[in-house]
Amino acid sequence: MPPLMSPEADSLVGLPLTRRQRDHRGRLQLSYWLRTASGAEEVLIDGESAVAFLRESDRERAASLVADLRGCTLRPLALNSLSHEPVCGLYADSLADWHEALSRLQQAGIGLMEEDIRPVDRYLIERGIFAGARLTHRDGKPALARDPFIPSLRLLSLDIETTLRADRILSIALQCGEEEVVLFNGEIPPAAGIIPCAGERALLVALMDQMRRMNPDLLIGWNVIGFDLRVLEQRARALGIRLCLGRDDQPLRVEQSQTGRWFARLNGRVVLDGIDTLKGATWQFERYSLEFVARELLGRGKLIHDPDDRGEEIQRLYREEPEALARYNLEDCRLVTEIFEKAELVPYLLERARLTGLALDKVGGSSQAFDNLYLPRLHRAGFVAPEYASGQGDLEVPGGFVMESRPGLYRHVLVLDFKSLYPSIIRSFQIDPLGLALGTRGDAPPEALVPGFHHAIFDRRHALLPGIIERLWGARDAAKREGNSALSQAIKIQMNACYGVLGSRVCRFFDQRLSGSITLRGHQILQQTAEHIEATYGHTVIYGDTDSVFVWLGDDWPDRDTDAYGERLAAELNHWWREQLRQRFDIDSALELQYEAHYSRFLMPRMRHSEKGSKKRYAGLKRQSDGNEAMVFRGLESVRTDWTPLAREFQQALYDCIFHDRPWRFMLQQRVRAVFAGDCDEDLVYRRRIRQPLDAYTRNRPPHVRAAQQLEDERRRQGLPPAYRVGDSIAYVITVNGPEPVELLRSPIDYQHYVDKQLLPVADTILPFIGESFAQLVAPQIDLF
Incomplete structure (x- = not known):
């Protein structure tokens, strides 16, 4: 099928499926296959240049290094770096000259900016083409422009x-x-x-x-x-x-x-x-x-x-x-x-493309999506991105806030959750790479500045990221109202990624002053929320995690209109935060605390072999909006894939009995008897993922690796190819002779191992809170075998 090159094809509109760049007759050529309403056509774009930026102060030295590359030119630009230095542009007419020029400049120690962006991607980014594209012509040559078209795909x-x-x-x-x-x-x-x-x-x-x-x-x-x-x-x-x-x-x-x-x-x-x-x-x-x-x-x-x-x-x-x-x-x-x-994977990918400009087959891509959203706005503001991941990286920046928990078995716990906490912090406190560069320059009026952490100061007049977040936020609310789950999910992922990339060295805007101003502000907000709840309402906050607080109303709570109380509590806290941010920082609050759940029973376990409360591990009996109840497990054996079905099913049954105040001792003892009798053998299989090549496990060879090695050795003896690749899971059982793969199980199963390592830890997570001990309950049962 020939590429479309004629002026009469201006009506062509399609979705770029694949993109490719190459040299054709000594010049850069960009290829885009567009899926139109009637088929697919290849559009070839000629006459574009590969582009990168460098400091104007390095231009003379750079010019001497690329002087013999006829397709390369250096031009002064009305742009600055985020370090407030004038920059110039390096342009190359061919990929061959482009790669050679970059190699020479990098070897000479000349700093480059945005040199890693492929010309075939930059062409779309700078034109705002995230999904649909329309073929136009400029000076008689094919060009692409943005269009909202999204086709049906085969x-x-x-x-x-x-x-x-x-x-x-x-x-x-x-x-x-x-x-x-x-x-x-x-x-x-x-x-x-x-x-x-x-x-x-x-x-x-x-x-x-x-x-x-x-x-x-x-x-x-x-x-x-x-x-x-x-x-x-x-x-x-x-x-x-x-x-x-x-x-x-x-x-x-x-x-x-x-x-x-x-x-x-x-x-x-x-x-x-x-x-x-x-x-x-x-x-x-x-x-x-x-x-x-x-x-x-x-x-x-x-x-x-x-x-x-x-x-x-x-x-x-x-x-x-x-x-x-x-x-x-x-x-x-x-x-x-x-x-x-x-x-709904294809609708999700199409919405993600329309939202971020990522190619349909791009796996991950959070950093590239951030570039697609941010760079065009940054360029229009007169700046270019910094050298890759060159921001401050020697600071102490914690992760999400995790409060010291108060272990116990409770009645009536409410969970209040900040909606998209990190994006709302970015919006409220004007956290932004350009805002940071201009806020720390020292010439902005005090009323334009918003303080961050680690000496970060943001100029609210020029911040770009809060506006991007605000538009995404509004689009997600609209998607939810319209029932567009694919779009809602795509937006949620991208909003959260806007924080994640700023703290990652795979992002060109990496700077721990940015990520620290988000996470440390999150810590402050969670702590102050908990303190205000306890001081104002008299409730105990038993736990807090990243964007949620767990509020114990008391075991004697009358449990009348509890959902309405939770909604009112969240609304009053939101009002309090609006007043706090207005008084302290003169900013509008985008923080939105929501009433998320009411647990009629709730377990906050202790850390193993410690009296301290655990973190990111809890279970509860959650009241549903329709009046029904649901068991919820977080971080416990019931939802951990590295525990056996035996442990997971036992935990479900035991907790269900205790949460509902039903007899449980006979069930526990019967389960132990069944294990020793061989009635649970199908539930004793461990499944663990192999995260690196087997021969890379040298110092420590955990059970699943030893089991996988046995199977691979057997397949090698039979002349068969390897069974496992990195990322695959191995199924194995613990026998009296150690771990063995399910496919080569030869030895008797070590039932005592499963009682000690699977049932006991599950039971003793909850039994001490009701004055019981697994060992005392099952010792007579074990003596029978």
Whole structure:
């Protein structure tokens, strides 16, 4: 499909799916594939330059270093750095000259600003193109301008099945809308939607044909880059085939970064991995296998009933029941598609793109999103960003405030929660990189200044970030009213990220005076809120955490109209804070305390082996708005994936009994008997994630690593590829001979370990508060075994 270059194509409007930069005939060329209302077109932009900034005082020395690079020029600009120094611009007509110029200047120790921003990204950022784009022409040349257009996107779910060593592809399943196809390597009885292929070469050729015919915008799958596309590329290379799956004639390229993340280069189509996309949208699961996530979200899983042994089962199906393998292969595609639909992942990504300008396949990207929102405003104000992460970094900056808790088993605890506390602090106290630069310069009138921490002072007249936060805040409130959960979630993530990036060295605006002025102000607000509640209302604040305070009304609270009381308490505290900020700082308060929950019973446990209260760990019986109750656990075994199902289910049952004042002793003793009798064996499995390569665990080899190593050693003896990658989970059991993987369980289970390390810690978190001891209750039971 030829790129659009003619003036009559001005009406073209689309969403940039992929973007690429390259040198073409010695000049920089930018490529954008736009998804329009009727298809996809490539737009090529020529005549742009790569840009970076440096101090005007370094211009003469820099000019001598790049004098022989004909495509490079240095120009004075009406811009300043945040250090109040004039800057000039470095412009390059080609990427080759650009990279060479940057290398020379960096080796010479010349400081550069914004040099890491890719020209293909800067072009969109400076034009405010976050999502939709309209093709226009300037001086007869194609150009892009901002447009609100968002198209409907066509998804294709892909899944492959291979031999155990992944050295041969057995089948490829494709699902695109209502159309489903399975490409099968070998003979298979005729059936609708199944295409037999005479070998792998024919299989890959058929895949390219189907991709062109279905013509998707998004290619989705489960570990689709790190496995499916990687194997497809490897097999194509081994067979000497140019595997072209994009919208041009360029072959698929799969690459791995230094951090271990896999990337797929597929022009004109976006590749989305289900696992990374779920995590990016803040979905959390105990495990991220397709089987587990599908059962959690959809209520069903794979067609092979024993997913832990599916490798061998797939080989058997290929040999003996090819139609069953095709069904299994296709069902995996359906599961991924339905997970994307259920979790609203594509709407979320589109809203995120429209909000922040991040590409659809960008994983994470909080720092880049901040740049997209902040840099154009900063440039219009006459400034450029500082050298990367060059702000103050030697200060003591704490994290979120965590109050010393008062351990106990309580009745009637209210939780009051500050809505988006850190963004509201940024808005209220005018915290901002440009505001900091101008506030600390020393020439602003006192009435324009707002104090921060660590000698930070902010000039409220020029602060940019509070306005960005305010617009996001309003947009989120509107999204909530309209029921647009995807947009609301995207905005929430971005608002919180505006704080996080300022305290991270991966952000060019990193400066601990900024992050410290946010977190330390948060500490102050939580502490003063607790003090005011206790002094004015006579209630005890038993805990506070980041943006919440836990208020004990008293075990003898009459419990009449408690919800209304909580709402009134929050409203009065908000009024108090408005008065405080007006009197002390002459600023408008954006702080908004909300009544969040009423716990009829609430446990604040002690730290293990200590009388001190724990932090970020509690449980309670929460009153719902409809009058029902719900058990809530935070940080305890019931929600910790590194504890066994035995511990989690036992905690749920024990706490439910105690919170409702029901008998519990028999249940506890019966559970111990069941463990020793072998009736709970399925609930004794630990699952832990492998966070680095196994051979990197040298000094300390925890149980899950030892179990994983046993399995890998066995697979190596059988000539099979490794079973685990970094990030995968290992399932293992503690036996009398130590940890063993579930797949190689040979020794008797150590039941005493599970009583001592799983049941006892759970029970003794709550029993001492009612004068009981797990050991005394179960000692007679243990003696029986």
